[in-house]
Amino acid sequence: MGDLLIRNIPDAMRQSLDARAERSGRSVSDEVTEILGRELQLAKSAAPEKAGHRLRSILANEATWTEQELAEIDALRHAKDRPSPRFDE
Known part of the structure; x- marks a missing residue:
């Protein structure tokens, strides 16, 4: 265990x-510990959910998506394969 001053x-x-x-x-030391x-346990349990985990939980149920939404997601998935635009020309 470490010490803290x-x-x-x-x-x-x-x-x-x-x-x-x-x-x-x-002892005062034990009380502060x-x-x-x-407080650290409370902060940990009250910490906001990580955005990635929240998004994953929202997007996990693809069965509720419409055909249009799935097509848009597919288009976005393929858009990353295109080269990035150059702004320095």
């Missing part, structure tokens, strides 16, 4: 941490 903690915050640690029967762990 936090500098310049405001006095009021340090007093709150001391009080929380005392109430929970932990508990708080950070809980």
Whole structure:
């Protein structure tokens, strides 16, 4: 395990941490570790879904697409095979 040094903690915050640690029967270090762990877990579970995953879940059900939509997707798929336009000429 690594160590973490936090500098310049405001006095009021340090007093709150001391009080929380005392109430929970932990050291200040253990209390801060508990708080950070809980907050990081909450942030992880509340993190927005990655755009790629969301798009994949939306596009996964191709059975609901119309023939026109499938044709447009196919056209886009083949469009990438065309050379890119040159703007420096």
